[in-house]
Amino acid sequence: MPQQRLVIIGGVAAGMSAASRARKLDPQLEIVVLEKGRHVSYGTCGLPYYLSGQVADASELVVYTAEFFREKRSIDVRLEHEVTEIEPGRKRVHALRSRAQPVVVEYDKLVIATGGAPALDIPGVQLSNVFTCNDLAGTIRLRAFIEEQRPRRAVIVGSGYIGLEVADALVHRGMEVVILERSESVLEGIEPEIGERVEKALHGHGVRLIKNAAARTISGNAQGGATAVQYGAGGSEPAELVLLATGIVPRSELAATAGVRIGRTGAIAVDERMLTSVNSIYAAGDCAEVRHLVTGQPTYLPLGTTANKQGRVAGENAAGGHGRFDGVVGTLVTQVFDLAVAKTGLNVEQARAHGFQPDAVTITSTSRAKYIAGKPILAKLVWDRATGRLLGCQMAGEEGIAKRIDVAAMALHARMRVPEMLHLDLSYAPPFAPVWDPLLIAANEAHKKISRS
Numbered sequence: 001m002p003q004q005r006l007v008i009i010g011g012v013a014a015g016m017s018a019a020s021r022a023r024k025l026d027p028q029l030e031i032v033v034l035e036k037g038r039h040v041s042y043g044t045c046g047l048p049y050y051l052s053g054q055v056a057d058a059s060e061l062v063v064y065t066a067e068f069f070r071e072k073r074s075i076d077v078r079l080e081h082e083v084t085e086i087e088p089g090r091k092r093v094h095a096l097r098s099r100a101q102p103v104v105v106e107y108d109k110l111v112i113a114t115g116g117a118p119a120l121d122i123p124g125v126q127l128s129n130v131f132t133c134n135d136l137a138g139t140i141r142l143r144a145f146i147e148e149q150r151p152r153r154a155v156i157v158g159s160g161y162i163g164l165e166v167a168d169a170l171v172h173r174g175m176e177v178v179i180l181e182r183s184e185s186v187l188e189g190i191e192p193e194i195g196e197r198v199e200k201a202l203h204g205h206g207v208r209l210i211k212n213a214a215a216r217t218i219s220g221n222a223q224g225g226a227t228a229v230q231y232g233a234g235g236s237e238p239a240e241l242v243l244l245a246t247g248i249v250p251r252s253e254l255a256a257t258a259g260v261r262i263g264r265t266g267a268i269a270v271d272e273r274m275l276t277s278v279n280s281i282y283a284a285g286d287c288a289e290v291r292h293l294v295t296g297q298p299t300y301l302p303l304g305t306t307a308n309k310q311g312r313v314a315g316e317n318a319a320g321g322h323g324r325f326d327g328v329v330g331t332l333v334t335q336v337f338d339l340a341v342a343k344t345g346l347n348v349e350q351a352r353a354h355g356f357q358p359d360a361v362t363i364t365s366t367s368r369a370k371y372i373a374g375k376p377i378l379a380k381l382v383w384d385r386a387t388g389r390l391l392g393c394q395m396a397g398e399e400g401i402a403k404r405i406d407v408a409a410m411a412l413h414a415r416m417r418v419p420e421m422l423h424l425d426l427s428y429a430p431p432f433a434p435v436w437d438p439l440l441i442a443a444n445e446a447h448k449k450i451s452r453s
């Protein structure tokens with residue numbers, strides 16, 4: 001049999017996970033990665049920490065270089081190769097090398113791992129001091145701007161976790177920061193009482209949050225630099241730096257044009273093997289949908305942890321294996337100054353929208369025994385009144401948050417009901433938890449409410 005060729009479009013989390021897994025399973029397979037940028041395999045999630053200076057050098061974010069993949073794993077990584085067309089009928093892709101030279105590459109199997117792009121729909125985004133923090137090259141430019149131009153005042157548009165992490169980084173650099181948020185709450189999908197804690201943390205660190213403030217335009221000066229962001233009905237905030245953190249949209253156009261089915265979310269529809277609607281074409285990461293295990297529906301939750309898993313499964317199957325990825329429960333944790341905020345599963349509103357009958361409790365407890373300086377933890381548990389099934393959990397506090405949200409995520413994966421959570425054997429010693437863990441206290445309160453109804 002002639003040598004088979006796997007082509008992968010995109011070389012970050014999903015793409016390089018696919019390439020590495022395929023190489024492990026099949027040492028003979030020819031693997032070509034086409035990446036339009038100059039970097040592969042870097043920790044996008046570390047970008048805010050590079051911006052703040054906690055990560056001193058951009059090279060520290062690079063897990064493996066293109067040379068490493070070529071020399072040690074026999075993976076033919078081609079940088080500055082932008083794929084412009086997929087021809088499924090002839091099993092080949094067209095690319096532009098260094099933005100000019102046309103190249104055609106044939107494939108037997110194809111993995112699309114083109115990621116997501118920042119949503120940039122505000123007039124003025126082309127101005128010289130308007131940035132995003134979505135990829136390594138762009139964040140290197142942003143940090144150089146901060147270090148060379150020393151802006152004193154930044155306006156961040158959007159208060160999702162990227163906007164908040166960047167706010168933290170810019171305050172760390174001594175800047176005055178204003179966040180414009182178009183809705184009533186920070187961190188989309190966060191419950192109001194948890195959101196309040198986040199707002200308090202922002203306020204405590206001098207960040208001004210303006211809610212119900214949809215950015216309309218960015219105005220500039222004659223030199224092509226942004227000077228202010230206009231929002232809502234007549235508001236305006238002066239800025240020496242504008243950071244757009246208005247969300248991620250899947251880069252699915254290439255796939256759509258090739259006839260690959262796009263789901264209702266706008267991302268590429270895949271099955272549990274990461275196979276698209278077109279034979280021999282897989283998709284993974286921020287360009288693809290993922291099944292939500294609580295609702296059972298395809299959803300769009302672009303996260304690095306998912307991109308790695310989906311990429312691994314796509315690579316395994318493209319190399320002839322039998323991997324599957326069943327889905328996610330929507331777990332996320334982020335750090336806003338001293339506060340950790342986390343969520344998993346559904347909030348009350350989402351649960352209702354998906355046909356559940358949600359009920360909820362909110363409790364406060366501490367991260368460890370009070371007598372050794374436990375820190376407050378706020379936790380909210382959501383369950384289905386009809387079945388008692390856990391539907392979601394959110395938490396905020398200064399320590400012990402990630403450990404506990406992961407337990408709740410496990411419970412969601414196991415489709416546990418609240419009564420089954422009451423006596424979970426969670427770890428206890430005074431430096432790590434109170435004797436009744438906050439999660440057990442929340443489950444107990446939920447159980448009492450269930451028993452009363």
Ligand SMILES: Cc1cc2nc3c(=O)[nH]c(=O)nc-3n(C[C@H](O)[C@H](O)[C@H](O)COP(=O)(O)OP(=O)(O)OC[C@H]3O[C@@H](n4cnc5c(N)ncnc54)[C@H](O)[C@@H]3O)c2cc1C
Binds near residue numbers: 012037046081162284
């Ligand atoms: C600031 C920030 C912080 C984050 N923090 C976290 C976190 O703490 N936890 C978490 O789970 N997730 C986090 N994420 C999300 C996570 O980084 C992404 O989910 C992950 O990087 C997605 O990987 P991917 O490979 O699917 O896509 P990307 O990382 O977007 O990579 C796609 C690649 O494809 C290339 N490409 C696109 N189109 C083409 C084309 N036509 N031809 C060739 N190449 C192409 C792009 O240049 C890009 O390099 C964070 C993201 C950001 C921006």
